[in-house]
Amino acid sequence: MTITREVVESDDATLIERSLNEPESFAVLFDRHAPLLHRYVTRRLGPGEAEDVVADTFLAAFQRRGDYDRGRPDARPWLYGIASNVIGKRRRTERSLYRAYIRSGVHPAEIPGSQVEDGVNTLAVNRPLARALLGLKRADRDVLLLVAWAELSYQEVADALAIPLGTVASRLNRARTQIRQALEQGE
Amino acid sequence: MDELKTMWETVPPATPEDLAGARRRLLNGMHTRRRVVTAPRLLVAAGVAAVTAVTPLIAGTGTPAYAVTRSPDGTITMTVNELRDPTGLQAKLGEAGIKADVAFLAPNTRCADGRFSSVDAAYNGQPVTDPDELRSLMNEWRSPKVTRPISVREIQIFPEYIDPDETLVLEFREEDEGAEVSWRLGAWLAQAGTPVRPCTPIEDAG
Numbered sequence: 330m331t332i333t334r335e336v337v338e339s340d341d342a343t344l345i346e347r348s349l350n351e352p353e354s355f356a357v358l359f360d361r362h363a364p365l366l367h368r369y370v371t372r373r374l375g376p377g378e379a380e381d382v383v384a385d386t387f388l389a390a391f392q393r394r395g396d397y398d399r400g401r402p403d404a405r406p407w408l409y410g411i412a413s414n415v416i417g418k419r420r421r422t423e424r425s426l427y428r429a430y431i432r433s434g435v436h437p438a439e440i441p442g443s444q445v446e447d448g449v450n451t452l453a454v455n456r457p458l459a460r461a462l463l464g465l466k467r468a469d470r471d472v473l474l475l476v477a478w479a480e481l482s483y484q485e486v487a488d489a490l491a492i493p494l495g496t497v498a499s500r501l502n503r504a505r506t507q508i509r510q511a512l513e514q515g516e
Numbered sequence: 517m518d519e520l521k522t523m524w525e526t527v528p529p530a531t532p533e534d535l536a537g538a539r540r541r542l543l544n545g546m547h548t549r550r551r552v553v554t555a556p557r558l559l560v561a562a563g564v565a566a567v568t569a570v571t572p573l574i575a576g577t578g579t580p581a582y583a584v585t586r587s588p589d590g591t592i593t594m595t596v597n598e599l600r601d602p603t604g605l606q607a608k609l610g611e612a613g614i615k616a617d618v619a620f621l622a623p624n625t626r627c628a629d630g631r632f633s634s635v636d637a638a639y640n641g642q643p644v645t646d647p648d649e650l651r652s653l654m655n656e657w658r659s660p661k662v663t664r665p666i667s668v669r670e671i672q673i674f675p676e677y678i679d680p681d682e683t684l685v686l687e688f689r690e691e692d693e694g695a696e697v698s699w700r701l702g703a704w705l706a707q708a709g710t711p712v713r714p715c716t717p718i719e720d721a722g
Contacts, residue, residue, distance in 0.1 A: 353543075353546070359535075364529040367535060367538075368529045368530060371530075372524045379534075381538075387538065391546060391630075392640045395713055396711075436524045439524055458519060
């Protein structure tokens with residue numbers, strides 16, 4: 330199938346609907362969202378697992394595309410919701426990443442080269458943050474990081490995780506309190 | 517909470533090279549359904565093929581296109597003499613207590629993917645090429661256990677494998693004239709309470 334300009338410029342819902350008859354259209358959705366989804370997964374799990382998680386996410390999405398709510402032109406909440414489930418199965422990897430960072434101060438996918446002074450300051454903030462993230466419940470961490478790193482709105486997080494808006498707010502509030510306390514306590 | 521937003525923000529978005537493997541997996545996965553469901557289809561076809569040589573599929577005038585009967589052992593026998601009136605067959609199955617969705621397809625076509633969410637990976641699953649693994653999966657999945665061909669025009673249905681409110685999705689496809697079998701059947705279970713979208717026939721050479 331030739332991917333036409335019309336397909337490339339369609340919104341996500343149109344693409345997904347089109348992919349029911351022309352499965353290759355789904356690759357356009359991948360090209361559109363995979364780079365940032367990969368980044369989000371890399372921040373959470375490190376670079377070793379990111380490609381697998383992205384592939385699993387899109388394969389699961391492809392298989393469930395018949396159920397997609399076509400009233401939602403932006404598929405990011407749907408994709409990040411699926412990714413959250415895939416990440417949830419690798420909790421041990423996520424915890425290991427935070428622990429390794431607390432020990433070494435190095436995230437394996439960060440671009441090195443910032444000035445030493447900046448690096449030290451950053452570390453003084455990031456280490457307590459990593460410790461706080463490690464201590465959060467998985468459900469609270471999902472909500473917090475979908476807002477902070479995936480930049481989803483509260484409503485989009487509710488859609489992604491299939492939870493009420495009020496639950497998003499309460500989980501976010503709890504997680505933020507813990508993060509704030511961790512920052513106040515510092516290293 | 518700006519500190520959290522900027523945490524590890526120098527992690528860059530993935531490049532096409534970073535994503536090449538994942539993209540390839542997705543593209544391969546898009547074409548897995550046919551390979552996976554071939555197995556149950558072939559099993560059905562094999563049963564049908566055994567008597568195809570002696571029994572023509574298309575019945576003469578006056579024979580009903582289909583019939584549904586319940587056996588004393590609780591199983592249901594679906595007789596299909598002619599691939600006509602899928603809605604009527606569906607209604608007959610409904611009267612026998614089977615919530616079903618029936619589609620009849622022309623040769624070399626199939627329903628577009630993603631019509632429903634299946635209870636198992638017999639529909640839309642990952643590719644399986646190892647015969648032992650396939651056999652083991654066939655044992656594990658419920659979808660292949662629900663139907664069994666008993667003659668060229670009769671399929672036995674085992675309601676014990678259908679959970680409440682699940683839909684039995686049946687896709688009959690007529691085969692080309694001269695083919696080894698007259699038609700093939702794909703049979704799967706859609707998850708309880710989930711919709712089954714109408715079949716959109718698309719070209720399928722396989």
